[in-house]
Amino acid sequence: MPRKLSIICVSGSHERLQMAGMIASVAAASGDEVSVFFSMNALPHFVKDASADAPAEGKFGELMANSAGVPPFRQLFRFAAEMGDARLLPCSMALDLLGLDEGDLEPELAAATGLTAFLAETADAQILTF
Amino acid sequence: MNEVKTIDARNTFCPGPLMELITYMRQAEVGDTLELLSTDAGTANDVPEWVKKVGHELISSEQVEGVWHLKVRKAK
Numbered sequence: 529m530p531r532k533l534s535i536i537c538v539s540g541s542h543e544r545l546q547m548a549g550m551i552a553s554v555a556a557a558s559g560d561e562v563s564v565f566f567s568m569n570a571l572p573h574f575v576k577d578a579s580a581d582a583p584a585e586g587k588f589g590e591l592m593a594n595s596a597g598v599p600p601f602r603q604l605f606r607f608a609a610e611m612g613d614a615r616l617l618p619c620s621m622a623l624d625l626l627g628l629d630e631g632d633l634e635p636e637l638a639a640a641t642g643l644t645a646f647l648a649e650t651a652d653a654q655i656l657t658f
Numbered sequence: 659m660n661e662v663k664t665i666d667a668r669n670t671f672c673p674g675p676l677m678e679l680i681t682y683m684r685q686a687e688v689g690d691t692l693e694l695l696s697t698d699a700g701t702a703n704d705v706p707e708w709v710k711k712v713g714h715e716l717i718s719s720e721q722v723e724g725v726w727h728l729k730v731r732k733a734k
Binding site for chain 2: 558597
């Protein structure tokens with residue numbers, strides 16, 4: 529029985545984006561139905577041509593940034609979408625505040641989604657917030 | 659069919675080796691065997707778990723000189 533998993537990414541820190549990306553990729557590739565909602569400081573990391581770096585919260589973020597062989601978080605989310613059909617949903621409010629639209633985002637992101645629609649669609653899902 | 663393809667995911671960290679395996683698994687034919695090489699200790703537990711969950715077949719798992727060798731047959 530596939531599980532429904534909703535991941536809400538709010539923080540722009542390396543550690544939190546990495547952990548969210550790890551969970552999204554493994555869950556989606558294991559057959560779970562995964563939706564990821566990107567808002568606040570997380571969303572600018574998915575704007576086209578944005579820096580692949582995210583600021584470290586602490587020592588672990590620095591350790592990951594300096595270790596070859598750690599998959600970059602954007603690659604993890606892309607993998608979740610391509611291999612596991614995860615839906616990567618940009619928050620419409622955050623896009624409005626940034627003055628951007630969907631075309632400004634990386635192509636693996638799906639249509640802009642409002643919080644009301646996201647909560648309705650994921651009412652029966654387990655929700656994790658990063 | 660029955661081709662054994664080796665995937666070298668040494669020196670990558672979780673979930674890199676699993677991602678590599680899944681990527682090649684998608685491209686493989688049913689009945690093909692893939693051998694994943696990993697130096698990430700967690701992979702030795704995670705890959706069998708994933709294989710069981712999605713319904714493929716774990717043929718063998720052994721550690722040789724610090725490298726895990728996991729053989730998986732695509733079952734569907």
